[in-house]
Amino acid sequence: MEKITLTKEMVLQTLQNNFGNIFSNIEEPYGILTATVTKDKIIDILAFLNKHEILQFQMLTDLCAVHFPERDKKFQIVYHVHSLSNNFRLRLKVDLDGDPPKIPTATIVYATANWMERETYDFYGVIFEGHPNLKRILNIDDMVIFPMRKEYPLEDNTRTDKDDRMFGREPNPLFKPLI
Amino acid sequence: MSTTASNITIEKAPAGIEGAGFFATGFDKVIGMARKNSIWPLPFATSCCGIEFMATMASTYDLGRFGSERLSFSPRQADLLMVMGTIAKKMGPVLKQVYEQMAEPRWVIAVGACASSGGIFDSYSVLQGIDQIIPVDVYVPGCPPRPEQIIDGLLRVQDLVANESLRRRNSPEYKALLASYGIK
Numbered sequence: 577m578e579k580i581t582l583t584k585e586m587v588l589q590t591l592q593n594n595f596g597n598i599f600s601n602i603e604e605p606y607g608i609l610t611a612t613v614t615k616d617k618i619i620d621i622l623a624f625l626n627k628h629e630i631l632q633f634q635m636l637t638d639l640c641a642v643h644f645p646e647r648d649k650k651f652q653i654v655y656h657v658h659s660l661s662n663n664f665r666l667r668l669k670v671d672l673d674g675d676p677p678k679i680p681t682a683t684i685v686y687a688t689a690n691w692m693e694r695e696t697y698d699f700y701g702v703i704f705e706g707h708p709n710l711k712r713i714l715n716i717d718d719m720v721i722f723p724m725r726k727e728y729p730l731e732d733n734t735r736t737d738k739d740d741r742m743f744g745r746e747p748n749p750l751f752k753p754l755i
Numbered sequence: 756m757s758t759t760a761s762n763i764t765i766e767k768a769p770a771g772i773e774g775a776g777f778f779a780t781g782f783d784k785v786i787g788m789a790r791k792n793s794i795w796p797l798p799f800a801t802s803c804c805g806i807e808f809m810a811t812m813a814s815t816y817d818l819g820r821f822g823s824e825r826l827s828f829s830p831r832q833a834d835l836l837m838v839m840g841t842i843a844k845k846m847g848p849v850l851k852q853v854y855e856q857m858a859e860p861r862w863v864i865a866v867g868a869c870a871s872s873g874g875i876f877d878s879y880s881v882l883q884g885i886d887q888i889i890p891v892d893v894y895v896p897g898c899p900p901r902p903e904q905i906i907d908g909l910l911r912v913q914d915l916v917a918n919e920s921l922r923r924r925n926s927p928e929y930k931a932l933l934a935s936y937g938i939k
Contacts, residue, residue, distance in 0.1 A: 714845075714880075715844075715845065715880060716844050716845050716847075719879075721879075723879045723880070728879070729879075730877075730878055730879065731877050731878065731879070732873065732877055732878060732879055732881065732883050733879075734883055734887070735873070735877065735883050
């Protein structure tokens, strides 16, 4: 087979020919073709990209979430897929609403999504429906919060030496010790 | 006669009554002296303080000069738990189990800011000092401390070991201390 060089236009055209005009916010930050899709189509698109004879997006480089508390759809899942044979990268985004946000699992397409989805659940509380083992992976098992959500403070809440009263100041109303 | 003068010094005998052919002293003083000069440390090194500890054990600083030549990588044979580095909350139960596996009498040094207080990692995932889960005898400050500081920490432990009452580990205060950490 003759070696062809994939272009962003070719990839986008192939996707639009197969799935119609469902790709929005098409842009190229840092030179990577990026598009937003809907959550009911994302797994079909990933499977299509993975199995496609020419595209061959066989590696899921990354899967993560972003929290946008000010938006209507508060969570965004970002998929980075890589076609090793074409040296081509593609970024797909899905906006999610609801609490907890839910999205179908990508483990049926990429086995490597298993731990990535567990990590995303661990830090953002996103439910990946159909995941074979959706439990915490990095944080302690009895943690009750999803620490990367913006409503939770970065600081450890067991520390007592940050209490303003210990420095002769009026207590900061934003500082709420949990103990 | 030997031409090289030996610079090896002999440990001074504890205070006692000496006469022709006999020497009498307290049992706890002799045991304290023996224990103090044969502490087997268990290095629990998780980050950069562990690198400083490697220098402390190596030839220039040589912790072996103080009777701690032999590191014990089994907690069951160790006297001194040296915790060096950031302890994540997920590591906490592991550290506690290692401590529980050590036989009495046992001592603990927290080396560096992270082990002592969480250090710069004021974060939801990091234990804010190992004294939240196990009792600590000596804290070594620094980020990371130099080998001289780690050696000084060991010498402070030696002071504790030499002067500890043989009954301390059976005292109600000590049992209450362990109970406050939930350690049987």
